[in-house]
Amino acid sequence: MRKSIAFAGLGLAAALVLSGCSTTAEAEAPMEEAAVIDTVNSDGAGLRAQLTALLADHVYLAGAAIDQALQDGGDLTTPQVQAAVAALDENSVEVAALVGSAYPDAEQPFLDSWRSHIPFFVNYTLGKATGDEALAEQAVADLGAYAVSFGQLINSVVPELPAEAVQAELEMHAETLLAAIDANIAGDPAYFDLLKEAASHMPMTAQALAGGIAANLGIQ
Structure with missing residues (x-):
């Protein structure tokens, strides 16, 4: 969204009044309009805000699902675990839909890819x-490979986003969430702070993704 505010020449007019000078033809010249970008309500800002909220929710919902699975002794079929997993998947659908609002053809590939990394945290x-x-080490390797493939997928849709940069964001996501999981398994009260830390990384990821999309689509 763009707003135009006519302000050019106001400083000169104010200076003339304060100095007691009479108004001249120069001061009476038509004021020029300058475009001002609304960085709060712009399309780019809205995209960044929505991505930030959804990705932060992703971390907390993943944490909740994993915590419930631990409470239920690793039984992934209990109603509580199933409800937590359903809420997490709904979040995945919402993230994909937001991407799809900009790139309709990429919505389903993004959703398929995004969904695929969640079982690695479970494993x-x-x-x-x-x-x-062995299972834990394989999960770490799978998350590493996923970061690479996800970076390549995003770069294929948004060339302004280097695959390596997206990969680095996903690696940080995995690293911080795995640290929280370790604390939860150990019964360490630091779990809550570590989960918060994992979520606090998401605004940086959202900013990177939204920035690349905005550059690609030519929005502010």
Whole structure:
């Protein structure tokens, strides 16, 4: 959204009045209009705000689902776990829909890709909770590979976003959420602060994604 505010020449007119000078033809010249970008209500700002909210929700909903799974002894079929997983998947659909509002053809590939990384966190949790280090290590490797493929997917849609930069954002997401999971499994009260830290990284991810999309679409 753009707003135009006529202000050019006001400083000169004010200076003439304050100095006691009479108005001259120069001061009476038509004022020029200058375009001012509304960085609060612009399309780009709206996209960034929505992405920030949805990605932060992703972290907390993932944390809630994993916590419930731990409380239920790793049983992923209980009604409580299923409800938590459903809420997390609804968030995935919302993130994909937001991307799809800008790139309709990319909505389903994005959703398929985004959904695919969530089970890796579940596998890591189950591996750590049961002492199956091989399962946990494979989950970490899977998350690393996912960061690479997700970066490539986003770059194929938004060339302004380097694949390596997107990859780095996903690696940070995984690193911070895995730290929170470790604390939860250990019964460490630091879990809550670590989960908050994982969520606090999401605004940076949202800013990077929204910035690339805005540049690609030519919006402010």
